[in-house]
């Protein structure tokens with residue numbers, strides 16, 4: 177039997193373990209970042225060879241040569257499968273069909289691979305990602321996974337105020353998922369990762385110590401919080417930049433533009449908390465922006481049409497918590513005593529100075545940098 181003292185000790189140990197795990201994750205992430213940056217040049221792909229049971233990266237020079245030779249190989253199937261790569265004084269004969277390399281001088285043969293650094297669950301092959309063009313079909317990957325559909329259904333029906341029949345939010349109670357597409361846009365993913373690295377550098381430079389933002393403040397169940405790990409595509413959310421899974425309601429046509437080119441706040445409507453891109457922590461909020469007819473009754477609209485929800489990864493960084501409206505603002509406010517700006521603006525439910533209603537009902541998250549979010553899934557649903 178564990179007494180209260182024992183329980184406290186257990187909790188301490190669990191907290192210490194969680195802390196240690198987090199630090200280890202951050203260190204690993206940093207190490208991988210450095211490797212990818214050092215070796216991948218501009219294209220983001222990291223070529224590696226196998227030695228003694230471990231994968232080792234090529235030098236930057238070797239990596240560039242491997243990449244160019246590989247692109248030439250996959251560009252044309254009649255191309256020669258072999259390439260000569262000379263880097264660091266070592267001559268290698270590379271075979272892209274077998275994915276091996278042979279040291280020309282010693283005859284030693286080793287396995288090679290290319291690491292693109294995309295989430296584990298992405299299905300597109302490296303060759304497809306590296307040669308991706310502006311083609312919608314190559315970035316929409318339909319997901320037929322009953323357990324994922326269940327997570328998304330719950331998110332639609334139970335996040336926020338869907339239970340409250342006195343509000344419009346209750347329209348979400350019967351929402352049903354029609355389709356889910358995972359977005360596998362390599363270039364967009366790389367731009368997003370580059371932004372995350374810049375935010376990490378900022379965090380170190382300004383010694384930022386912010387706590388992660390809380391979710392579900394406009395719901396009575398912890399639906400968003402609980403859904404987070406199921407929607408990360410196998411790439412754990414980065415805690416050091418407060419990466420979150422959040423929702424963005426839009427039309428199907430707009431979704432096409434977002435999955436191709438990312439979220440663009442320059443084309444967004446002017447909002448109460450600045451001219452940024454807005455995300456919600458509850459589906460009853462994102463639903464207000466999902467009317468395909470874009471009718472002027474957006475917040476109370478009952479138009480019968482298929483709706484679109486983008487489930488996005490959003491890096492909040494050190495958020496500024498707004499308790500006043502910020503019409504026309506083009507970026508988050510400065511950090512206290514600094515000329516640098518906060519990572520994002522978060523508005524929690526409650527009284528807000530300048531708000532046209534007495535209180536802010538839904539939680540909202542606003543970013544002002546177009547690279548700071550990635551559209552992970554596009555969902556079509558019936559309200």
Ligand SMILES: [Zn+2]
Pocket residue numbers: 336337338345458460461538
């Ligand atoms: Zn609501």
